Amino acid sequence: MHQQDFTKPDGRALTLYGLHPVRVDSEIPSPSPDPVDARPVMRWHPLRSEWVMYAAHRMGRTFLPPPEYNPLAPTSDPEHPTELPRGTYDIAVFQNRFPSLTLTAPDPGLGPADTRAGVGACEVVVFSQDAGGRLCDLSDEQIGLLLQVWADRTTRLAATGKIKSVLAFENRGVEVGVTLHHPHGQIYAYDHIPPVQATMLRSAEAYHADLGRPWLADFVPQERASGERVIRDDGEALSVVPPFARYTYETWVLPARPVGLLSELSDAERASFARVLRDALRRLDGLFGGRMPYLMTVHQAPLDGPHPAFPLHIEIYPYLRAPGRMKYLAGTEQGAGEFANDKYPEAAAQELRAVNLEDVKLDGGDQ
Amino acid sequence: MHQQDFTKPDGRALTLYGLHPVRVDSEIPSPSPDPVDARPVMRWHPLRSEWVMYAAHRMGRTFLPPPEYNPLAPTSDPEHPTELPRGTYDIAVFQNRFPSLTLTAPDPGLGPADTRAGVGACEVVVFSQDAGGRLCDLSDEQIGLLLQVWADRTTRLAATGKIKSVLAFENRGVEVGVTLHHPHGQIYAYDHIPPVQATMLRSAEAYHADLGRPWLADFVPQERASGERVIRDDGEALSVVPPFARYTYETWVLPARPVGLLSELSDAERASFARVLRDALRRLDGLFGGRMPYLMTVHQAPLDGPHPAFPLHIEIYPYLRAPGRMKYLAGTEQGAGEFANDKYPEAAAQELRAVNLEDVKLDGGDQ
Known part of the structure; x- marks a missing residue:
């Protein structure tokens, strides 16, 4: 760099x-x-x-x-x-x-x-x-x-x-x-x-304290063993629709080795993470054809650490729940803080795996 | 009824x-x-x-x-x-x-x-x-x-x-x-x-424990004393843009007496609450002319109580931050749980107070 x-x-x-x-x-x-x-x-x-x-x-x-x-x-x-x-x-x-x-x-x-x-x-x-x-x-x-x-x-x-x-x-x-x-x-x-980072840290630390290992050290093997929600596995990084997805086609990109910060990734891990991230974004554009509106957030450990329990990961929230149908945050999401999702993550992951990447235009001229 | x-x-x-x-x-x-x-x-x-x-x-x-x-x-x-x-x-x-x-x-x-x-x-x-x-x-x-x-x-x-x-x-x-x-x-x-109700309950109970009285028992007199953010005061109920508004024209309807449930309001309090609520909604439609898109949520105490610290109130989140300009929940709101607001609540309340209710059409035919 x-x-x-x-x-x-x-x-x-x-x-x-x-x-x-x-x-x-x-x-x-x-x-x-x-x-x-x-x-x-x-x-x-x-x-x-x-x-x-x-x-x-x-x-x-x-x-x-x-x-x-x-x-x-x-x-x-x-x-x-x-x-x-x-x-x-x-x-x-x-x-x-x-x-x-x-x-x-x-x-x-x-x-x-x-x-x-x-x-x-x-x-x-x-x-x-x-x-x-x-x-x-x-x-x-x-x-x-x-x-x-x-x-x-x-x-x-x-x-x-x-x-x-x-x-x-x-x-x-x-x-x-x-x-x-x-x-x-x-x-x-x-x-x-x-608040979001505080809750994630508290949740991840409680898991680590209970089970003696970081949450990501269990989650990645579990998702690999099931396979139902994995979109792409590149070895040192993978993408999944998490079993608790809040958005219909919510996609997470995870390193296979639990770390808290992007700066902790090795060159090989970073290269793998980049390939999986690009693949995940291309699949979302290919899903319905055209640019999928989305929010992507990069979650890293708080900087007052070390926080070895905190799982570095990227969350992508695609805003379409079906072609032309936006997901809006209404009463339960904003008023109670709980999401309602119309599709199981297993079904969403299957659709994302089935996207033919050859069909995804590379020139960005599809909007 | x-x-x-x-x-x-x-x-x-x-x-x-x-x-x-x-x-x-x-x-x-x-x-x-x-x-x-x-x-x-x-x-x-x-x-x-x-x-x-x-x-x-x-x-x-x-x-x-x-x-x-x-x-x-x-x-x-x-x-x-x-x-x-x-x-x-x-x-x-x-x-x-x-x-x-x-x-x-x-x-x-x-x-x-x-x-x-x-x-x-x-x-x-x-x-x-x-x-x-x-x-x-x-x-x-x-x-x-x-x-x-x-x-x-x-x-x-x-x-x-x-x-x-x-x-x-x-x-x-x-x-x-x-x-x-x-x-x-x-x-x-x-x-x-x-989560939202749990956080509200925890926050309100901590306030009550610290100061010996419910949060609403301090908030209403403080807002009345300042007057800057009050939209309408009907005696037994009032509307304010709270000093910590997350949406530009966020409006809260509050009873003057702290209660946790709608069923605890007296007939007179309920009548006052209804007048203030109707007034608040009409001002939002009058603000830019036309129907203001909004989410209104009614916050009552959890039912496993009693929870005397929990403040019954209605929150209205108008989605327009200016004529034709929607507020979208983006990175900081969804990824961190913290809102960015472009206008101080004091300025928003002044605009809402200035709405001429005579101009607000009653027939609903403005959409």
Whole structure:
């Protein structure tokens, strides 16, 4: 992995990553020269016992810009600078211009509820210079690089001493409000352990304490033995529809060896993980033909560890439960925190295994 | 409140409720004579520590039927029976034909993960015989009746001895996948305390233990003293945008006296609660003009109590964060369990207070 750090005209940090040495052929741009004046705050929800982030400056953020302006493409017209320079690189990461959390959030003073500074970080991860492509159009090597980039961002954020949990994700699909179609994801970094990560850690630690081994050390052999829910097994990594899937075609990508962080994967494990991830994403697009809207989240152990019980894994939530039929989170999901799923994971996995990958277009021109 | 119980031809239970004596003028219908053969199961999610409900028979459920067939309207053509008879009544409740949970769910036997019977109940609550109306088109008295109906269903479900938590909700808007436009809500009843209710109970009990009084006994006076977030104060009930709102125009309806269940409200308190609820819903429709898509959830104490710390309240999550702009739950909401909100609750409450209710159409013909 090659990488190079830059500072944008408005003060934000940019890192360019490449499989080959990085070279920049233009100025480092920013859509606006004005420094980001984010003053995010958090307030405590006393009944759900979770923080809520307020970022009042976000209301003006980019929304379905006209096709001629793509802030994530390399700048072609210096009169209309984008977020990225021209040059040789594969993946770019920069601080979000509309962050919900910042490392330097000022103390908001007294407020209603428990109010405090919105300390954390929000980064944008641009997967490719190709605006029309998909994540699964990248090569296995490029997806392997993305896994390294996510690991590097996690390590850097941990090194600030202010971050306890890092969530990388990709939210894809105009159906779920995605405003920029250039393939990209985001990173949210929290100065505390958020509810989902806290529950996962507590659950995994209880399992480890009860049975003397990490949950993943049992789950992978069990899924392999059954075979019913495995989508692809690449040896050092595999994909499954978990037996407790909340979304109809929910897909998890798991390492065969239990680790908590992407940075703990060996080169061979990372390569295997990348192949399985690309395979999983291509199958979802092939399932109904066309781009499956989805949310993909990367779950790593909290950074105040070590937490040997926490299982590194990727969860993909495809939003279609049948062709043209979206899954919406309604009463039971939002009001009680429990999902209703119309199809057994065994049936969903069978359909995903049956997708003919030869039929999945690679040019991304299917939307 | 008047009420009368019936059994449908397919064996499901139906109750008709009225402000005046109930009278039925036709056979009790069902869209199909076939008994419901639901065999819902639950599986345990070992990392999120929550149950997931599987109801494989739900895939065939009604989806955007042609306008001439409305299963929630009184049957006009006996050749095409609906769910409801003709007659004199205001509100109808019947068992869902496509339930995610049933009181008689059979033991599924061994399965992957922790698998058990999906014991619980799913009911449909039809708010009115008028297919084109909205909940907020009902009179204050009719909304008061709905509060009584929700209370009655909760009492009846508790009396089965199998139910620990009841969630009544309304999910409204084609934007969020609502398939039947006739004004109606649903009830999910669980044989355990789901994650949201468990967290609320734990949080409220910790507050009560720390400060010696229920959370609501402090929250209501604090909101009244500040006034910044109060939308309407009717004396025995009030509406606020809570200081920790997760959705931009999130609105809570609260009783001024802390109680845990709807059945604990006095007649005067219930009447006040109904007036405030109707006012809150009308303001949301008036905010941008047109029907605001929303999820409304009714939070009552778990039924294995008493739980004097648990605050009865209604939460309304409007899905628009600005005209034409939906709030979607993306990475941080689903992957970490923390919401990002673009507007402070104080600003949202000011906008909701400023809605001119004279401008809100009452005929429901604005969609």
